[in-house]
Amino acid sequence: MRAHVDFIEYTPFVLIPTALREYAGRSRTSLRGLGAAYAAGRIRYLRGFVLAVARPAAG
Numbered sequence: 001m002r003a004h005v006d007f008i009e010y011t012p013f014v015l016i017p018t019a020l021r022e023y024a025g026r027s028r029t030s031l032r033g034l035g036a037a038y039a040a041g042r043i044r045y046l047r048g049f050v051l052a053v054a055r056p057a058a059g
Helices: 002-023 028-054
Strands: none
Touching: 002 028
């Protein structure tokens, strides 16, 4: 559940500036780079989230 909430909370902080940059006529390369960085971050977050659930803390 927390992963969904994080996505809903943080995605607008990426999508709105990206849309504004596109509207302002920024290069496609910079927009793709921003999108790729966000996607990579989401994948890394998911990987860490799944590994944390798969291996509960000892104790």
